[in-house]
Amino acid sequence: MRMIREPARDIPVLIDADIVVVGGGTTGPIAAVAAARRGKKVVLIERFGSLGGNLTLGLNTKPSGALVGGLPLELWTLARSEGAAGADYFAGTKTGKVKIASPCDPEIMKMLLTRLCADAGVEILFETVVSRPVLDGDTLRGVVIENKGGRSFIEAKVVIDCSADGDVAAGAGAPFVMGSGEAGEDLKAQPVGMYFTMSDVDVVALARWARQTDDVPAQAIPEKDADLDYGLWLTGFNKTIRAYRAETGIDLPRENITLKTANGLMYVNATRVIGVDVFSATAFSAAVVECYRQIVEYARFLVATVPGFERAKIAQIAPVLGVRETRHIVGEYTLTESDVRGDKSFPDSIAADVSAFDVHDVKGADVDFQGLRPYELPYGCMVPLGVEQLLVAGRCISADHAAHGRSRNVPACMATGQAAGIAAAIAIEGNTSVRHVPIERVQGALREIGMPLHADELR
Known part of the structure; x- marks a missing residue:
């Protein structure tokens, strides 16, 4: 491949923030609001001109599971009060019924997400992309961004990667697996589509x-x-x-x-x-x-x-391609298929989830859509190896290909976003790293906003 040399240049520091959230899709706004409600200066960076990502722009609209508490349930309750969502319903599958929060009106949801962020004091940068993360050794210092105003830097004490593809984490050198990660497998990731x-x-x-x-x-x-x-x-x-x-x-x-x-x-x-x-x-x-x-x-x-x-x-046709699976960032713990079938309880669990098991075969066979018992999402899945002051949330968390069939769905993405925002804020309050944040404090804050943490709370 031919190359050209890009000259070095000085760029301005645009904002000095406590927390930068990269990605304003399904996960990022929840993370940003959770952190801002704890009094932190939060910047949310979104590459499009509206929030919600695949939920709104992608016309997906449906969580593929129940919203059981915390900010996710607050958001859907707000949508229902605006006539922009209906009641939960039970969908039949080959393994039994699964409770699902009703679809939302994607246009109203864009505005509701923006309102929640604005009311919490989140500063949103629309039509802005992250060019690269900036590190001091192995510690993330912030991100370089680009938009119509040019290229600039946002400094942060903690960065939360809600890009869905783990762009910041991968750019910072965190290890990752693509799709199934199986050796010799050409078609590794769930297929793409468009609503x-x-x-x-x-x-x-x-x-x-x-x-x-x-x-x-x-x-x-x-x-x-x-x-x-x-x-x-x-x-x-x-x-x-x-x-x-x-x-x-x-x-x-x-x-x-x-x-x-x-x-x-x-x-x-x-x-x-x-x-x-x-x-x-x-x-x-x-x-x-x-x-x-x-x-x-x-x-x-x-x-x-x-x-x-x-x-x-x-x-109407969605203006964005619906991407189900790309990078799985390797974290302190990797969620497995056995885990998402409810076979394990975690002392560092940050949410109990009842999303459907929803796997679109990498080679195009029929969809495997099942209702399963509740499972738990551990904090370790959100902490990348090798990079400090970085959390990942959403579908790029540390999970294997099969586990991703549950953890990629809206309720789990929102739950990890919520936990990441709270954990980042608590780490700053305690002058500690997000890797070593007291998980009991994070869990206590989650319980205060009504988030179930363990599977047996939902059975």
């Missing part, structure tokens, strides 16, 4: 058909038609997809699809591209182009084959 919505769907007719067919094995359908707007969730359509493929010869790569309702629209999770290196600009861009092709075909499929879609049309 879209459809309008003018007759949801009453769709619900009536879904109750009678055997082609939607996982479903949640409210008894009352009035509750369908935020309460309809359907996964399956495998037989219908196979028949359509055989009849038309059109490539619909995913074995099943998921439909859900929110704010008067039908949200469609159907696209799939496997084997994408999202750190390659060309591969990433090619995946976006392929998703657009698939969106057209899946919309035609729904109109042609599924009752209730006869007059439906595409309403």
Whole structure:
């Protein structure tokens, strides 16, 4: 590869903060609010012009699990009070039912997340990217950022990496594993996709058909038609997809699809591209182009084959690619599949989680979606090896490929963000490192805001 030399230059120090949170997606705003509510000067850096990431911009909207306490439950309660989310519901899976917080209105959620941050005193830098972390030895001092104003530096006592991809941690030299990390395995990570919505769907007719067919094995359908707007969730359509493929010869790569309702629209999770290196600009861009092709075909499929879609049309397409898995930062503890099946209790647990086990096969086979018993998230998963004054939260925590099937979901991401924000603040208060923060104090602060810490509290 040809190279050019970039000359060294002096850049201004823009802000001297207590805590910098990198990434304003699902995890970052929760981390920022948790820290700011303890009186810390917090800067939240977000590369887009709104908060929420895959939850809002990505049109995902649904937590894939219940929100059991703390800031995550506070946020969803606020959304419900604004008419931007419905009641929890139970979705059937092959291993039993899983309780799921209803989808939210993604546009209202953007504003609610921003309001929570503003009310807590968080300074948000929108349309800003982190170029690189700056270290003094093995201690993180802050991050270099770039935006329309140019290049500058933000100093911090603690940095929380909520970038989803572990960008700051990897840039600082923390060890990581990509996807499954299995030697000789070419397709290591869960596939990428892109949500879209459809309008003018007759949801009453769709619900009536879904109750009678055997082609939607996982479903949640409210008894009352009035509750369908935020309460309809359907996964399956495998037989219908196979028949359509055989009849038309059109490539619909995913074995099943998921439909859900929110704010008067039908949200469609159907696209799939496997084997994408999202750190390659060309591969990433090619995946976006392929998703657009698939969106057209899946919309035609729904109109042609599924009752209730006869007059439906595409309403919106997510402006971001939905990435399920990239780096797993190696931390003081690595969460395993056995752990997320509820086989272990942790003395340093910072949350009990009941998210679904949700694994999209790396080679494109059917989705493994299961409701399992509660499990615990230990603080050690958030503390990277080799770098001081850095925490990771969200889907890049230290977890193996299978465990990631639960820990990547919204409730777990929010829970780790909340714990990271509180731990960072307590470490600063006690003039200690985040690696050696008194975990009992962190757990006490979490209990004060109503966060269950152990699995047996949710059974």
